[in-house]
Amino acid sequence: VPPLAITTYAMTMLLQRLSLPPGSIHVTQEIDFLKAIQVGTRITCHAKVSQNWKRGKLHFLTIDLSISNQSNELIQSCKIGFILPD
Secondary structure (H helix, E strand, O other): OOHHHHHHHHHHHHHHHOOOOOOOEEEEEEEEEOOOOOOOOOEEEEEEEEEEEEEOOEEEEEEEEEEEEOOOOEEEEEEEEEEEEO
């Protein structure tokens, strides 16, 4: 499976469950590809807020994603940054 396809799928699932206000901007993304997987592999994604802070009228939010295969081996880790309107 192309590694970015996994990242895109995980981001899509995250954004469907995350209520970002209108005007939010996706500003950063760091991805570590740790292991290749085959088509049909079951994956699990866990998300956690790693940073949540304000500077002036800007609100910064960073979410860490950990994506594992069915053997619970980490296959990707991602860090995604957003700027949210006040």
